[in-house]
Amino acid sequence: VEVTWQPLDDELFADDGNPSAGDWWQAQAGVKVASAPLARRHLTGRWGGVWAYAGKDPNIVDERGNYFGAYAGIGYEADLSPCFTTGPELSAMLMVHEDGDVVVVPQFNWHFIWSF
Numbered sequence: 001v002e003v004t005w006q007p008l009d010d011e012l013f014a015d016d017g018n019p020s021a022g023d024w025w026q027a028q029a030g031v032k033v034a035s036a037p038l039a040r041r042h043l044t045g046r047w048g049g050v051w052a053y054a055g056k057d058p059n060i061v062d063e064r065g066n067y068f069g070a071y072a073g074i075g076y077e078a079d080l081s082p083c084f085t086t087g088p089e090l091s092a093m094l095m096v097h098e099d100g101d102v103v104v105v106p107q108f109n110w111h112f113i114w115s116f
Contacts, residue, residue, distance in 0.1 A: 002028045004109065022056020022064070028071055040079045047072040050093050052105075061095075061103050069095030077111065085113040 006024040030048015052067040054060075061067065073091025080086060093105045 002111075004028075022054070022058065024052065024054055024058075024060075026050060026052040030071070034077070042077055044075045044077055044087075044089070045073070046075070046089070046091070050095065052093070052095065060105055061097070063097055063099070063101065066098045067095040067103070067105075068098075069093055073107075075111070077113075083115055085111070085115070087111055 004024075004026040006026075028046075028048055028050045030046055033045045035043040048071060050067075050069055050071045054064050054067065056064065058064050071091050071093040073089045075087055075089030075091075077085050077087035088108065088110050091107050091109070093107065094102070095105060096102050
């Protein structure tokens with residue numbers, strides 16, 4: 001299970017003519033596989049279900065509101081301690097807006113994972 005909050009927008013770094021988007025909330029539940037789970041560094045694959053909420057003036061998606069769908073991603077992680085892991089991931093989400101529109105959302109994120 002993973003929860004993401006994105007308060008920053010690309011308009012802070014590069015003006016592409018789109019309005020600044022509002023917050024993006026996202027929750028994913030799925031499966032993670034690792035190339036070498038006991039090694040300190042490993043490649044990962046993730047897939048599962050996703051819910052997202054686009055607020056204010058969204059620009060990666062056209063409409064604000066709730067989105068539901070599936071995701072798949074690949075990444076790289078490094079264990080910094082027995083409880084803390086970090087690394088990048090590239091994923092794609094196939095989602096349906098609450099009014100029925102279908103969208104594909106690419107996403108690059110950096111994980112900071114704390115485990116018990």
